[in-house]
Amino acid sequence: MSSSVPAGWSRYYDVVARIPRGRVTTYGAIARLAGAPRTARHVGWALAALHGKKTHGIPWHRVLGSRGKGFAGISLPDESGTLQRRKLVAEKIRFDQRGRVLLEEFGWTGR
DNA sequence: TGGATGACGTTCT
DNA sequence: AAGAACGCCATCC
Numbered sequence: 001m002s003s004s005v006p007a008g009w010s011r012y013y014d015v016v017a018r019i020p021r022g023r024v025t026t027y028g029a030i031a032r033l034a035g036a037p038r039t040a041r042h043v044g045w046a047l048a049a050l051h052g053k054k055t056h057g058i059p060w061h062r063v064l065g066s067r068g069k070g071f072a073g074i075s076l077p078d079e080s081g082t083l084q085r086r087k088l089v090a091e092k093i094r095f096d097q098r099g100r101v102l103l104e105e106f107g108w109t110g111r
Numbered sequence: 112t113g114g115a116t117g118a119c120g121t122t123c124t
Numbered sequence: 125a126a127g128a129a130c131g132c133c134a135t136c137c
Binding site for chain 1: 116117119121
C-alpha cells in the first residue's frame with residue numbers, strides 16, 4: 001500500500017526492536033547502527049509513523065534525544081513525552097531532576 | 112523540479 | 125552552564 005512507510009525505514013525499526021527492556025538509546029545511535037550516521041532525524045519520522053498504529057512491537061519509547069555527552073532526554077512534545085517517560089519509568093529507567101537519563105547506566109550501544 | 116519540513120545533533124555565543 | 129543557530133538528508137506538497 002502506498003500508505004505504508006518507505007522501505008528504508010524498516011532498517012530503523014529493526015534496530016529499535018533490538019533495544020533490550022530497561023535500556024534506552026538515542027536517534028543518532030540508531031541511525032548509526034542502521035548504517036546512516038547522518039540521518040538521526042529520519043529515525044524520528046519512522047517512529048512517528050508508528051504512533052497511532054496497532055501493536056507493532058517496536059519499543060519506540062526507548063528512543064531518546066541526545067541531551068549532551070553521555071546523557072539523553074525525551075524530545076517528544078507534551079503528551080507523547082509524558083507517555084514515553086511513564087513507559088520508561090515502568091521499565092525502571094531513572095530520570096534526574098533535569099529530566100535526563102544517564103546513558104552510561106541505561107544506554108544501549110547496539111549490544 | 113524546487114522549496115519547506117522535521118520524535119536530531121553538534122558547534123558557537 | 126544554558127540557549128540559539130546552523131547543518132544533514134529523506135520525505136512531503
